[in-house]
Each structure stands twice: as C-alpha cells, then as structure tokens.
Amino acid sequence: MEQLPICISTRLRRAARQASRLYDDALEAVGLSVAQYSMLRAIERLDTPTINDLAHTTQLDPSTLGRNMKVLERAGLITQAPGQDRRTRCVTLSATGKERLLDAAELWAGVQDTWERRLGAGGRDELFDLLQVFEGTANPAAR
Amino acid sequence: MEQLPICISTRLRRAARQASRLYDDALEAVGLSVAQYSMLRAIERLDTPTINDLAHTTQLDPSTLGRNMKVLERAGLITQAPGQDRRTRCVTLSATGKERLLDAAELWAGVQDTWERRLGAGGRDELFDLLQVFEGTANPAAR
C-alpha cells in the first residue's frame, strides 16, 4: 500500500496541506485563504500589533509578515500606520476586514467541526498536545 | 500567556514550520532542505517515477512537482527523460543525487531522533495516527 514518509516534518507539512485544503475551499466563498483568515484573527486578537508583534506571536519571519501584510492591505482588509516608535508599522483591521471575518467565521467553523469530528473524541486536544512539542524549541523569532 | 490558535490547519502549518527548521538547519551542511531530501527519497523509493506518479504519492499538485523538479535538476541531483508515453517525464536520481542522499542520511536521522525523543515514548506513532485522519479525505491528486 501507499507507504507514507516517516520524516516528521514531511508528515506535518503534508497533513497541513490536506487540512488547509478543506478550509481554503470553504473560505473561497468569501475570498480568503485559511492562512489569511488566521492572520486576520491574530491581528484582531492582538489589537493593532506591529509587524514584529505578529512575528513573535505567529512564529513567522518578520519579512514574511511584511509581505503577507501587503496582500491583506491590497485586499483592503487591513491598514498600516507608523507607530510611536517610528521604526514600526501598526496593523489595524479595516471595517471591511472586520466584516469579512464575520462572514468567514461560520465557514471556518464548519470545517473545524468536520476535522474535529474526524479526529474523534479528545482527538483534537491529543493532537494539539503532541504539536506542542514543536513549540518554543526552535529559538523564538526574537533572535 | 501565549495563546495559540485553535485552527487545526494553522496549528499544523505552524508545527510543520518549526519541525522543518531543525531539519533544514542540519541539512544545510549538504545544501539540501528537508523538502528536497524527502523528495529525493520519494524518487528513490518509486524508482524512476513520472511527475504524475510523484504527485500521487506525495499528494502534491503536478504543477508543483514540475517546478520542484526543475530546482533539483538545476542542482544536478536528478535527471528527467521522456517516458514511453511521450506525455510523461521520468525522473531519475543522478549519481550526485545518490551521493547527496548518503551524506544527508545521518544528518536527517539526527534531527529525527531529536524530535522523536521530544515526542516521548510512542509519541511519534500517536502523532502519525492522528495525522492519518488528514489522509485521503481531501480528494486525491488524481482529480
């Protein structure tokens, strides 16, 4: 049968692709990818963070964040303004962005339910516990 | 504290990034990313597959595979030749590619051990079982 790779990172990337596909398909109706949805949620939660705040929180490279923000800005979902510290750029959800999140929420939740059902009782928590192992080991973005 | 996202795909992508980082750091010594390492292993295992064979096996989009192959070819790690069916391209490990895999194997294994240790006894199998949920649900590449 179809022998899957034993490389942990390869398996994780593979699972991430498959999982994302379902979210992406659902969110297409509101023109978002699940990556963008998650990013908007992070911005909402952090409430006008800087690029760097987001990088810390998401463990993404600051340069990645900068580029991702451009996409969201072009789509009219966020705005950026220089902060007190004029090196920084503060990211804010636009009105459109907030609405979009409202529209997306149900779609996201539907897929989340699907995966949780397939993971079975306690499956999600078990998975998250195991994934926790990969947190904080790689030195934080705050290099 | 640092509240992690509950979106399953976001968590998976995040864990995949962190896990990959360690492999990538180790494999840098032989000029490979873990994605490339895994890809070479798949090519080795399938023994002169077509792009499409690889796409099926890895569940990656054929167009993605085509582009990835270009990178490996430019690096001299594989060669491509038209197959019997002249629509297809058959991918073969080059001598350099085989050597590179030999050099990379120990480096890869070191990181694999690290993660397995951190996952604890049975942790890897438990993780793989849970990740299995994401297999085969999204309709296969063979759309």
Place this chain on the structure above:
DNA sequence: ATATGTTATCGGTATATACCGATAACTGAG
C-alpha cells in the same frame, strides 16, 4: 481511420515562507 474524450505536463500568476543584507530609528554608556 477519425473524431472525441482523457491524461500528463507546462507556463502564467499568486500566495506563503525564509534568509540575508540594507537602512532608519531607538537606546544606553560615557
């Protein structure tokens, strides 16, 4: 044998992601 449908790959385009090296702005020691 031909017309029709299917399959394998490729190219255009776009996003997500990372590393590295500027550059500008802040901070702290003296």
Place this chain on the structure above:
DNA sequence: CTCAGTTATCGGTATATACCGATAACATAT
C-alpha cells in the same frame, strides 16, 4: 550630547505550493 549597539522593517532572491488554462499525446468508440 554623542557614538556604538540594538531593533524594526524592507527589498532582493529563492523555494514550496496551488489553481487555471494551454497543449500535446494517448485511448476509445464508431
């Protein structure tokens, strides 16, 4: 206050990834 060190962002470059629409090659029914 000034200079050296640190930090935040950006731009160049590269890979991984996907979707869509060509195109060429195969397969099949008539």
